[in-house]
Amino acid sequence: MKFKTFIWFVGPSLFLMLLFIALPLYAVLMGSFQVTQPVMQTVEVESCSAGFLTQSCTTEIRTIPVLDEETGEMLTTTEWVGWLSYERVLEPQRAWDAITSLNYGALMQIDFWAALRFTLMFTFITLPLVIGVGLAIALAVNNAAKSIRGPIIFISLLPFIITPVIGSLSIYWLFVGDGILTRGIENLLDRDIAMFAQAWTIELLMLFYRVWHVAPFAFVIFYAGLQTVNQDTLESAIIDGATRWDRLKYVIIPHLMPLIIFIALIHLMDSYRVFDEIVGFRAEAHVISLQYLTFDFLQPDDAGNRAFSRASASSMLTMVGIVILLIPLLRRTWRDHKGSSH
Amino acid sequence: MFFKRLALAGAVSVAATAAYADGHATCDFENTTEITMLSAAFEAWVAVTDGMAACGNFSPELDQEFRTKQPEGFAADPSLYQLGGVSNGTITPLLNQGTIRPLDDLIAAHGDQLTPNQLIQIDGQTMAVAMMVNVQHLMFREDILSDLGIETPTTWEEVLTAAETIQEAGVVDYPLGATMKAGWNIAQEFVNMFGGFGGTMVNDDNTPGVNSEEGLAALDMMMRLTEYMDPEYLVSDSTYVQQQFQQGSIAMANLWASRAGAMNDEAESQVVGLVATAAAPLAMEGGAPATTLWWDGIVVAANISDEEAEMAFRTAMAGIDSETVAAAPDAAIWLIEGYEPNDMSAGAIASATANPAPPAYPSTTQMGLMHTALGNELPAFFTGDVTAEEALAAVEAAYTVAAQEAGLLE
Numbered sequence: 001m002k003f004k005t006f007i008w009f010v011g012p013s014l015f016l017m018l019l020f021i022a023l024p025l026y027a028v029l030m031g032s033f034q035v036t037q038p039v040m041q042t043v044e045v046e047s048c049s050a051g052f053l054t055q056s057c058t059t060e061i062r063t064i065p066v067l068d069e070e071t072g073e074m075l076t077t078t079e080w081v082g083w084l085s086y087e088r089v090l091e092p093q094r095a096w097d098a099i100t101s102l103n104y105g106a107l108m109q110i111d112f113w114a115a116l117r118f119t120l121m122f123t124f125i126t127l128p129l130v131i132g133v134g135l136a137i138a139l140a141v142n143n144a145a146k147s148i149r150g151p152i153i154f155i156s157l158l159p160f161i162i163t164p165v166i167g168s169l170s171i172y173w174l175f176v177g178d179g180i181l182t183r184g185i186e187n188l189l190d191r192d193i194a195m196f197a198q199a200w201t202i203e204l205l206m207l208f209y210r211v212w213h214v215a216p217f218a219f220v221i222f223y224a225g226l227q228t229v230n231q232d233t234l235e236s237a238i239i240d241g242a243t244r245w246d247r248l249k250y251v252i253i254p255h256l257m258p259l260i261i262f263i264a265l266i267h268l269m270d271s272y273r274v275f276d277e278i279v280g281f282r283a284e285a286h287v288i289s290l291q292y293l294t295f296d297f298l299q300p301d302d303a304g305n306r307a308f309s310r311a312s313a314s315s316m317l318t319m320v321g322i323v324i325l326l327i328p329l330l331r332r333t334w335r336d337h338k339g340s341s342h
Numbered sequence: 343m344f345f346k347r348l349a350l351a352g353a354v355s356v357a358a359t360a361a362y363a364d365g366h367a368t369c370d371f372e373n374t375t376e377i378t379m380l381s382a383a384f385e386a387w388v389a390v391t392d393g394m395a396a397c398g399n400f401s402p403e404l405d406q407e408f409r410t411k412q413p414e415g416f417a418a419d420p421s422l423y424q425l426g427g428v429s430n431g432t433i434t435p436l437l438n439q440g441t442i443r444p445l446d447d448l449i450a451a452h453g454d455q456l457t458p459n460q461l462i463q464i465d466g467q468t469m470a471v472a473m474m475v476n477v478q479h480l481m482f483r484e485d486i487l488s489d490l491g492i493e494t495p496t497t498w499e500e501v502l503t504a505a506e507t508i509q510e511a512g513v514v515d516y517p518l519g520a521t522m523k524a525g526w527n528i529a530q531e532f533v534n535m536f537g538g539f540g541g542t543m544v545n546d547d548n549t550p551g552v553n554s555e556e557g558l559a560a561l562d563m564m565m566r567l568t569e570y571m572d573p574e575y576l577v578s579d580s581t582y583v584q585q586q587f588q589q590g591s592i593a594m595a596n597l598w599a600s601r602a603g604a605m606n607d608e609a610e611s612q613v614v615g616l617v618a619t620a621a622a623p624l625a626m627e628g629g630a631p632a633t634t635l636w637w638d639g640i641v642v643a644a645n646i647s648d649e650e651a652e653m654a655f656r657t658a659m660a661g662i663d664s665e666t667v668a669a670a671p672d673a674a675i676w677l678i679e680g681y682e683p684n685d686m687s688a689g690a691i692a693s694a695t696a697n698p699a700p701p702a703y704p705s706t707t708q709m710g711l712m713h714t715a716l717g718n719e720l721p722a723f724f725t726g727d728v729t730a731e732e733a734l735a736a737v738e739a740a741y742t743v744a745a746q747e748a749g750l751l752e
Contacts, residue, residue: 037749038438048463049430049702050472050637050677052694055459061546062706063750067440072644073417074439077749088743109728109736111718177574177582178591197573199725285524285576285721296718303710304413304435305748 025319032085032312038065039075085313089293112314115290116321122206122289123271123325129211130267131260134218139248141219142226153223160216168280171209172196199286206277206287214270218263225259226252258336265329272322290318367669369397369660375653377401380408380415381427384600386474386638389670390427394661408432416441421643424654429638430705433462433470438707442469442641448655455663460677462639472639473662474674477622477700478521478534479633479689481587481602482594484618486513497624498538498563498632501594505570508593518570519583519595522724527579529716530634534596535560537701538625538632544708548750550741552716553734561723561730563625568724576721588612596622596633599690603672606686619689621696631693634703637677708750715740 001009040063048057065074091110098106108114141152159167174181175195186193195201229252237247253260275291278284284292297311376399381387383404391402405411408427413435415422421441428436436442444467449456453471462470480495487494487504490511495501505517521527536543541556568575572586584601586592588611604610605617622633640658642651664680671682675690683691693700703709715737723733745751 035747037747040749045465046463047465047705048461049635050459050462050475050639051635051699051702052475052675052677052691053459055461055463056699056702057463063548063708065438065707072440088747105727109722109732176577177572194573196577197575282523282577285528286725300410300413300435301710301714302409302431302434303705303707304438305707305710305714305744307744307747309747 028312028315031308032316033080033082034078035081035085035309036076036078039077040064041066081309085309086317089310089313089317111288111293112290112317115288115293118203118287119272119274119289119291119321121203122210122274123268125207126210126214126271127264127267129207130214130218131263133211133215134263135222135256137215137219138222138226139252141223153220156219157216159213160220162213164213164276165280167213168206168209168277171205172281175205196281196283202281202283202286206274206281206283209277210271210274214267218267221259221263222256225256229255261329261333265326265333268325268329269322272325273318290314290321294318367393367396367660367665369394369657371397371656371660373397373399373653373657375399375424375650377424377650377654377657378403378422379425379427380405380412380423381425382406382408382429382638385603385670386600386674386676387427389666389673390473390640390661392661392669393663393666394657397657397660400657412436413439413441416643416645419645420647421645424643424646424650425658426641426643427638428470428641429476429636430462430703431636431710433641434705434707434710436641437464437469437705441644443644443651444468445471445642445655448642448652452652452656452659455659455679457677457679460639462637470639470641471658471662472637472677474638474676474678475690475694476598476600476636476638476675477633477690477693478530478596478598479622479631479693480594480620481597481605481617481689482620483514483587483590483613483616485616486593489513494618494620495594495623496621497627498535498567501623502566502570504594505567509570514593515591516570516572516586517593518567519578519586519592519597520567520571520575521578521580521583521595521597522564522568522571522575523579523582524576524721525717526713527717528576528720528724529713531564531596532560532716532720533703533713534622534632534634535563535625537634538622538629540626540629543704543712544706544741548708548745550712550715550738550745552712552741553731553738557734558730560625561720561733565724565730576724587617599675599687602686602690617686619686621689621692622700628698630698630700631696633693633700635694635700636703638674707748708745711744711748711750712737712741715744 042061042063044059045062046057046059048055067073068075089112091112095107095110095113108117137156141149141156144152173179182193182195195205233251234247237251242250273291274289275295278287278289278292294311294314297307297314300306379391379402381402381404383406387404391404394400394402409432412426412432416426416436417439426436446468449468456471460472461468462472482494486508490507492504492507495504508514508517520531522531533543536552536556539556539559541554541560542551545551572578580598580601583595583597584604587595587605590612602619606614608614622631625632640662642654662678664678667676667678667680672684672686675687719736719740720733722728723730728736742751
């Protein structure tokens with residue numbers, strides 16, 4: 001292809017990628033190095049508030065923002081603060097003290113590290129489970145009689161169709177308080193159960209929910225892959241006396257390897273951004289994730305304050321985290337890609 | 343929480359539409375400009391906006407997410423809303439940005455019906471008109487307490503003793519309920535208890551003051567109370583506690599006055615007529631009830647023309663008149679003329695008129711930051727991860743960083 005034609009071909013996408021991906025990223029990056037704050041003044045204010053029968057008035061010293069005389073807008077200053085916002089999110093000194101004194105509890109008191117711990121644990125536990133369960137369902141469906149395959153595929157796909165937040169809310173309602181499933185388990189075990197009273201049960205539910213939700217996606221991909229397995233190879237393996245396990249290990253899995261890597265890539269990216277479960281399960285008292293941390297910084301309080309700089313820093317850190325996780329897989333894909341092109 | 347609010351907002355807006363239909367409210371003038379209003383979505387606002395609709399050309403937006411939409415909506419020029427429904431917690435960003443106008447002239451011209459008590463004044467200027475007060479007060483199952491021969495508790499120590507007796511009798515699942523959901527709710531519980539012990543949240547120089555004797559006392563009391571609660575108390579918000587009451591699974595709770603009406607709602611409550619209210623308990627002898635006073639009221643946008651503002655204000659006045667009170671007497675503790683307190687409001691009034699009186703929730707930027715810090719850091723104490731001292735130190739650290747970022751501290 002001529003260079004000119006090529007540019008005309010990819011130009012629009014390049015432009016849109018710059019506009020919608022590179023530019024916002026750049027803005028967030030810059031935002032994480034700056035702090036914008038209102039100019040404050042201290043004044044003595046008499047304020048009167050409603051009581052039930054009489055008004056109550058108090059005089060107090062208040063720090064309030066200065067408003068521009070002409071436009072009526074808040075005066076603000078923007079300052080370049082370097083790594084300050086990152087330090088406020090990471091709290092390196094406190095974290096280092098906790099690590100050197102081997103105090104795990106103290107480290108987990110820092111929001112970022114607690115969020116990182118959960119996010120990584122969540123990512124690495126769900127990854128093999130999603131791939132394993134997805135593959136198992138695909139193999140089972142592949143071996144099922146043709147006549148019932150359709151309905152089985154339909155039913156196994158259902159969890160994937162549910163909107164994540166709604167799914168996690170349903171699980172929450174099934175288990176919270178005297179939820180129907182909690183009641184059931186209580187009857188079976190004859191003891192009182194509170195699933196949302198401690199962190200580990202909540203985390204267990206989250207892991208279960210995520211695997212339940214994503215495994216069908218892996219299943220569909222693997223099922224499609226299974227249709228392309230070379231039947232001659234499989235048959236000759238049977239003649240050579242290969243067991244079911246041997247065939248899986250030496251024929252099917254190597255054949256599906258590119259798909260496994262694809263699923264791993266997608267799943268790593270998705271689960272590192274775990275968020276719906278935290279909101280759906282109202283888990284913020286017990287566990288938070290990196291994405292939730294960013295959300296929490298951005299959420300305005302009643303006085304309208306938002307921590308924009310820390311939110312930018314925390315989302316940059318999340319992005320860096322995803323990139324680090326993906327590097328090994330991307331390198332492998334790159335190698336395979338180069339290998340096949342020769 | 344978010345979705346519950348959303349669902350609630352949806353339900354209420356349906357209710358609001360239904361309320362229009364019967365159109366019994368009247369208005370003494372014909373409104374000729376488009377007036378829109380953004381407010382919270384609880385019952386009292388439905389009643390008020392219903393009254394305002396009688397003036398015509400009025401479209402209310404009742405939305406529990408109003409606190410995130412209001413600052414931006416009012417900052418636009420022209421403002422997206424002529425009127426806003428606020429409380430003392432949510433008026434702060436509007437005051438800070440100067441997006442609401444002083445109402446003194448309008449009150450002089452059209453506000454004869456208002457009592458001085460309804461005027462929210464900052465530095466001599468009236469910035470909002472309050473229509474109701476809200477407060478957290480003690481709600482209890484009258485039948486259970488009288489069966490067991492327990493006097494109505496007036497202090498938190500007595501609440502603990504009563505809870506012990508109820509626990510031993512085994513008449514309910516859990517003797518106590520509380521709005522201890524991590525985040526805003528648990529922070530509010532702490533603000534109440536801390537105030538009850540006489541503490542100061544934020545000093546005059548904007549430094550935090552929670553890591554103190556009073557802070558430790560408040561946390562200690564809250565922790566002792568949790569022993570009598572559903573162990574899932576960290577996910578328990580006002581609606582959850584209300585439902586626990588309605589389903590008869592708790593006997594006592596310090597809950598919002600605006601939730602009291604639901605106890606006698608026959609459609610959803612199994613305890614109709616069994617719940618009574620009393621003043622919020624005292625945290626210490628001679629102190630104020632462990633609660634804060636809240637008001638809800640109406641503000642008028644700054645970025646609109648004076649004519650629009652006048653029409654908007656007159657419409658608002660039609661909404662907060664005695665007709666509205668007559669139509670929905672139980673929807674709130676109204677500040678409006680014609681309101682007659684009923685049995686369920688006894689507790690709220692006793693809390694508000696106690697001597698010394700509980701403080702009003704302070705509408706300041708500092709308090710917003712402190713509330714968030716409390717909501718984020720306190721749960722670790724209740725899950726047993728940190729001691730009370732560590733939790734309060736963490737609150738102060740989180741507040742300090744946020745205050746530095748907001749330009750309040752160096």
